[in-house]
Amino acid sequence: MPTFFTAINCMDGRVQLPVxxxxxKRYQVDYIDMITEPGPNGILAKMENQTLISSxxxxxxxxxxxxxxxGIAVIGHHDCAGNPVDKEEQNKHTRQAIDxxxxxxxxxxxxxLWVNEDxxxxxx
Numbered sequence: 409m410p411t412f413f414t415a416i417n418c419m420d421g422r423v424q425l426p427v428x429x430x431x432x433k434r435y436q437v438d439y440i441d442m443i444t445e446p447g448p449n450g451i452l453a454k455m456e457n458q459t460l461i462s463s464x465x466x467x468x469x470x471x472x473x474x475x476x477x478x479g480i481a482v483i484g485h486h487d488c489a490g491n492p493v494d495k496e497e498q499n500k501h502t503r504q505a506i507d508x509x510x511x512x513x514x515x516x517x518x519x520x521l522w523v524n525e526d527x528x529x530x531x532x
Contacts, residue, residue: 411437412475414468416452416505417483418490419444423523427483430521430529435478441471446490449482449498449520452505465512472513479516480509484532485523495522502532 413431417423428440443464445451451460471477482505484491484498491498502520509518520532 410439410475412439412441412471412477413437414441414443414471414477414480415483416443416445416448416464416468416480416509418448418485418488419446420485420488420490422527423483423485426523426527426529427481427521431481437478439475441467441475441477443467443471447484447488447492448490449484449501449505450491450493452482452508453501455508468509468513472516477516480513480518481521482506482509482518482532483521483523486525498522499532 413435415427417427431440482502484502506518506520522530522532524530
């Protein structure tokens with residue numbers, strides 16, 4: 409049976425592969441269900457666009473219910489066009505997004521990641 413982890417990641421193609429590889433290795437899973445939006449940590453932190461939030465949640469639910477995802481990661485990154493703020497503010501958004509997702513999915517681990525200027529993944 410294949411194993412999965414859920415990533416709420418930016419649509420920016422530069423961050424897809426590093427995040428995928430990091431999560432597969434760290435959580436020993438076969439696949440990453442990648443949910444992408446421009447600046448998703450900002451979307452989930454600000455809670456201003458209910459349409460996008462509902463869309464993200466619907467995709468998380470598919471990953472959790474159909475793929476038995478082992479957890480959820482929220483990702484921010486350097487040079488993000490969708491959430492163009494500095495690392496400190498992005499990490500604040502990521503922490504707020506984590507708090508929200510933990511309230512929605514209390515049985516799953518929810519983590520935050522930062523992809524730095526060298527496209528390396530760090531825990532946020």
